[in-house]
Amino acid sequence: MTRDKRDEWYPVAIAAMLPPARGRDTLLLGEPIRVRAGDSGPQVETAEGRALPVTIAYGHVWTCLGTPGDLFPIPEAAQPGRRLVDVGMVRVKCSPLRAVENFLDIAHFPFVHTDILGSEPHTEVYRYDVRIRDEVDEVWATKVRFYQPQAAKSAEGGIETEYMYRVPHPTCSVLYKTSPPMPGEWDVIALFVQPLTEELCDVWPWMALYDDASSMAEMIQFQQMIFLQDRSILENQIPRRLPLDPGMESPTRADLTSIAYRRWLKRRGYTYGAQLVAA
Amino acid sequence: MILYDYVLSADCYAVRLLAALTGQRLETRAVDFYPGAAEKGAAFRAINPAGTLPVLVDGEVTLAEPAAILMYLATGTSFAAEGASAQEWLARSRHFAAALGGARQHDMLEVPGDIDALRAEGSLWLRILEAALFEAGEEGCGFLLGDTPTIADIAIFPHVALAPDGGVELGAWPRIRLWMRRLRALPGFIEMPGIHRLHDLKPEPGPDYGGAAA
Amino acid sequence: MSVSWTPVALTPDLPPGGAVPVRAPWGELVVWRSATGRLSCFPERCPHRGMRLSHGFVRGEMISCIYHGWRYDTAGQCRKIPAHPDLEPPAAIRVHSYPVAEAGGLIWIAKTLPESAPPETGAEPLRSLVIASPASAVTEAAGVVPGVPGPVSLPDLAAPLILALQDMGEETAVHALITPADSAARIAASRALEAFRRAVEAEEIAA
Numbered sequence: 001m002t003r004d005k006r007d008e009w010y011p012v013a014i015a016a017m018l019p020p021a022r023g024r025d026t027l028l029l030g031e032p033i034r035v036r037a038g039d040s041g042p043q044v045e046t047a048e049g050r051a052l053p054v055t056i057a058y059g060h061v062w063t064c065l066g067t068p069g070d071l072f073p074i075p076e077a078a079q080p081g082r083r084l085v086d087v088g089m090v091r092v093k094c095s096p097l098r099a100v101e102n103f104l105d106i107a108h109f110p111f112v113h114t115d116i117l118g119s120e121p122h123t124e125v126y127r128y129d130v131r132i133r134d135e136v137d138e139v140w141a142t143k144v145r146f147y148q149p150q151a152a153k154s155a156e157g158g159i160e161t162e163y164m165y166r167v168p169h170p171t172c173s174v175l176y177k178t179s180p181p182m183p184g185e186w187d188v189i190a191l192f193v194q195p196l197t198e199e200l201c202d203v204w205p206w207m208a209l210y211d212d213a214s215s216m217a218e219m220i221q222f223q224q225m226i227f228l229q230d231r232s233i234l235e236n237q238i239p240r241r242l243p244l245d246p247g248m249e250s251p252t253r254a255d256l257t258s259i260a261y262r263r264w265l266k267r268r269g270y271t272y273g274a275q276l277v278a279a
Numbered sequence: 280m281i282l283y284d285y286v287l288s289a290d291c292y293a294v295r296l297l298a299a300l301t302g303q304r305l306e307t308r309a310v311d312f313y314p315g316a317a318e319k320g321a322a323f324r325a326i327n328p329a330g331t332l333p334v335l336v337d338g339e340v341t342l343a344e345p346a347a348i349l350m351y352l353a354t355g356t357s358f359a360a361e362g363a364s365a366q367e368w369l370a371r372s373r374h375f376a377a378a379l380g381g382a383r384q385h386d387m388l389e390v391p392g393d394i395d396a397l398r399a400e401g402s403l404w405l406r407i408l409e410a411a412l413f414e415a416g417e418e419g420c421g422f423l424l425g426d427t428p429t430i431a432d433i434a435i436f437p438h439v440a441l442a443p444d445g446g447v448e449l450g451a452w453p454r455i456r457l458w459m460r461r462l463r464a465l466p467g468f469i470e471m472p473g474i475h476r477l478h479d480l481k482p483e484p485g486p487d488y489g490g491a492a493a
Numbered sequence: 494m495s496v497s498w499t500p501v502a503l504t505p506d507l508p509p510g511g512a513v514p515v516r517a518p519w520g521e522l523v524v525w526r527s528a529t530g531r532l533s534c535f536p537e538r539c540p541h542r543g544m545r546l547s548h549g550f551v552r553g554e555m556i557s558c559i560y561h562g563w564r565y566d567t568a569g570q571c572r573k574i575p576a577h578p579d580l581e582p583p584a585a586i587r588v589h590s591y592p593v594a595e596a597g598g599l600i601w602i603a604k605t606l607p608e609s610a611p612p613e614t615g616a617e618p619l620r621s622l623v624i625a626s627p628a629s630a631v632t633e634a635a636g637v638v639p640g641v642p643g644p645v646s647l648p649d650l651a652a653p654l655i656l657a658l659q660d661m662g663e664e665t666a667v668h669a670l671i672t673p674a675d676s677a678a679r680i681a682a683s684r685a686l687e688a689f690r691r692a693v694e695a696e697e698i699a700a
Contacts, residue, residue, distance in 0.1 A: 014314060017314055086314065087314075088313050088314030088388075089314070089388070089389065090387060090388070091386060091387055091388070091389055093386070093446075105561075107561045107575070107576035108560050108561050110562065110575065111475075111478065111557075111559055111560065111561060111562045111575075112475070112559070112560065114470075114475075114476040114478070115476075120478075120481060120484050120562075120575070121484035121578075123484075123562065123575035123576060123578065124575075124576065124577070124578050125576040125577070202389075215309060216311065216315075217309035217310060217311040217315070217317065218309045220309075220311060220314075220315070221285070221286040221287075221309045221311075222286075224286055224287055224313075224472070225286045225287075225471075225472050226472075227472075228287060228387075228472030228473055229472045229473070229475075231387070231444070231472070231473070232443065232444070232472075232473050232475070232548075233544060233559070233560055235443070236544060236545040236548055237538075237542060237543040237544055237545075238521070238537065238538040238543045238544075238545065239543065243543070249540065249541060249542055249543060250540045250541050250585075250586055251541070252541075252574060252576060252577060252580075253576075253577065254561075254576035254577065406622075406687075409622070410683060410684075410687055413620050413680075413683050414680050414683065417676040417679050417680050417683075418676060448514075450513060450514040450515075450547065451623040451664075451666065453502065453503070453506035453507075453513075453620070453621055454506075454620070456506075456511075456513070457506070457508070457511075460511070475548070475559060477550065478550040478552070478557065478559070478562075479510055479550040479551055479552055481552075482552075483552050483553065
């Protein structure tokens with residue numbers, strides 16, 4: 001099931017914070033575009049002045065250079081009682097695909113998010129299930145468990161957290177994790193990535209959390225803290241692009257989600273930001 | 280003491296770091312600097328009319344200049360430093376912040392700026408720091424003002440350690456690397472995003488390593 | 494070029510437990526020193542996910558990648574994968590180990606083991622700095638070529654410094670050594686070196 005990269009929706013702004021007047025000059029798949037607040041909502045146009053399709057979902061303005069289909073659903077976004085958090089954009093000098101893959105990884109928690117999402121000696125990644133759900137054309141990892149010293153802003157002390165990961169779009173991922181104040185429910189944390197070029201991306205994290213205690217600023221900054229810990233990793237991976245050649249890197253059983261993601265990208269023909277042959 | 284704080288701010292981190300190193304408790308209040316620009320809003324300007332972070336409030340005292348906050352917290356501790364040399368480094372920390380911090384904001388948060396000029400200016404200040412650390416080392420000192428760390432080190436360190444966020448790499452600065460390592464190894468040291476834990480200091484987990492999660 | 498030794502750092506700038514990135518003519522590398530003082534030189538990328546190993550950490554006789562904590566011994570063999578604590582890492586998970594040596598106050602690396610040992614300098618380490626000019630320009634100003642430490646007289650210094658140049662493409666690392674001197678003389682030498690750098694970068698001098 002291949003789809004042209006130009007036919008995907010991509011995030012380009014926070015809907016509630018539209019750049020006024022002059023707008024935001026940015027890139028999408030290497031093409032210059034401008035995002036601005038129009039009279040009847042956000043407008044996106046190319047350098048030649050061609051108006052691009054726009055949709056608003058999950059706190060963000062999304063656009064498309066080609067012919068868009070439906071944006072993937074996040075049903076939890078509409079559930080009452082959740083607080084929706086626009087975390088803001090962070091630019092990273094890496095392939096958009098590397099940003100997504102890192103988001104799917106748990107084995108780095110003890111070393112990169114030390115004493116927050118993981119800590120030695122609790123480094124083991126237990127078996128979990130991964131499959132490509134053909135009916136929705138998404139990658140799903142389930143029954144992922146990890147010991148976390150401070151799983152969320154709302155967490156007090158360490159808990160074993162359960163995760164589900166979902167890749168519904170080549171540059172977007174949604175994770176579901178145990179909600180510390182609502183153990184029967186899942187907190188939703190999404191990573192929406194705007195590919196500027198194959199080696200540069202703007203990452204727009206977004207969350208739908210059960211948390212009545214934290215201020216909005218606290219929730220935003222908790223997630224910014226986590227993502228900025230990842231940024232210094234992402235900017236130091238060699239090569240910048242995500243290798244799809246299996247010989248280039250050495251995955252283990254802990255990397256099943258990433259293996260499935262890479263396979264799914266290949267199958268979809270999504271290679272923007274990928275390195276196909278070993279350098 | 281209340282610190283109006285932004286988690287990604289190097290200057291806010293300097294305050295949190297000094298408090299941690301000196302065993303002082305801060306009550307942090309997160310201010311939505313980004314993306315919300317809350318420090319420019321009316322509510323925050325009632326606390327600091329200048330609309331900047333960090334701000335430290337301790338009873339009747341309100342301080343909003345990073346160097347002044349560090350001096351305040353360091354009073355009566357081994358991190359206190361007075362005199363012209365201390366002032367020189369505290370003032371220089373503003374140049375580090377403008378250049379390296381400016382490059383960081385440009386590369387990370389899409390803040391406009393002349394990135395080549397910011398990085399060049401940042402490298403100039405790193406050269407000055409590298410030379411100063413060499414000379415301090417020749418005098419038997421591991422830190423900028425002596426053989427123990429002071430607010431001079433704390434004021435400069437965050438901007439230097441976060442320089443790679445703005446595309447200024449630290450591989451070619453041996454004295455700076457060793458100085459940062461000494462600071463990161465101090466008892467009570469805390470990290471911020473972009474400055475990883477010195478995992479070397481933690482012993483290798485034992486035979487039961489990775490065993491059943493708690 | 495690749496069969497000779499390349500100076501990459503002064504000995505005291507890489508103490509036990511340290512790891513530094515190195516730009517060699519044949520690629521990006523990490524040089525690190527174990528707790529017992531043993532030097533190793535590997536390619537910069539961890540084979541797992543490509544992370545730079547110079548960002549990693551050294552515990553005892555192993556270097557760990559900062560990303561997932563994969564541990565490599567001084568020969569480059571992966572010894573531990575923390576995500577799978579009970580797994581003995583397969584022999585195939587290893588990084589190449591390049592020759593590395595210590596001589597004359599300098600740390601040297603090579604792509605393949607040269608026939609002779611790196612040269613002695615008869616001097617003590619002063620400091621390293623990077624000049625934002627290609628090696629050819631530094632050679633023209635200093636009269637020494639990359640890889641071969643030699644005496645260079647700088648203005649206002651009583652004795653020449655020994656400079657070892659490291660070609661890094663657009664930039665050049667200068668590893669400076671000095672005959673035994675007191676701290677005032679060493680500080681004066683450091684300042685003369687700074688002035689030399691400014692002059693080379695401004696293209697003001699030639700040997």
